[in-house]
Amino acid sequence: MKVGLISDTHGLLRPEALAAMRGCSRIVHAGDIGNREVLQAFQLSFRQLGNYIQELRSAGFDVSTLTVQWYVKIAFPLIAPVSMLLAIPYAFRVGARGAVSGVAVGLALGIAYWSLARLLQAMGGVGQMPPPFAAFAPDLIFYFLGMYFFFKMPT
Secondary structure (H helix, E strand, C coil), rough: CCEECCCCCCCHHHHHHHHHHHHCCCEECCCCCCCCCCCCCHCHHHHHHHHHHHHHHCCCCCCEEEEHHHHHHHHHHHHHHHHHHHHHHHHHHHHHHCCHHHHHHHHHHHHHHHHHHHHHHHHHHCCCCHHHHHHHHHHHHHHHHHHHHHHHHHC
């Protein structure tokens, strides 16, 4: 009895594979990955992710989620200076309210940023908004919020 073993056909059974399996009484399919988008964006560098997106796009896959993640690799580090801009007005107001209120405001802003970023990334991943906007919008929103509080700060 001859048993054939095949895997990773990616939904395509090539004639060479059929020829190799000719004469087998049993054929075992050991698994398949139908979606080539199996690498996670965090596993790849900026350049690697860009190349991976181009490869998947040329193969006909939807890469909108990965494209948003590619832009996030640029946008996410920008929150550090934005958060400092947001912190400056509260640093001058600590005396009146106390340090605990400053920490609470900081945590609330961090949670709001993270929630907004995830929401917009999800919307960009399903095509509800352009990927660059989905990645950079939280930074822009919090930047303008920081500028508002900075210029409203008593001198």
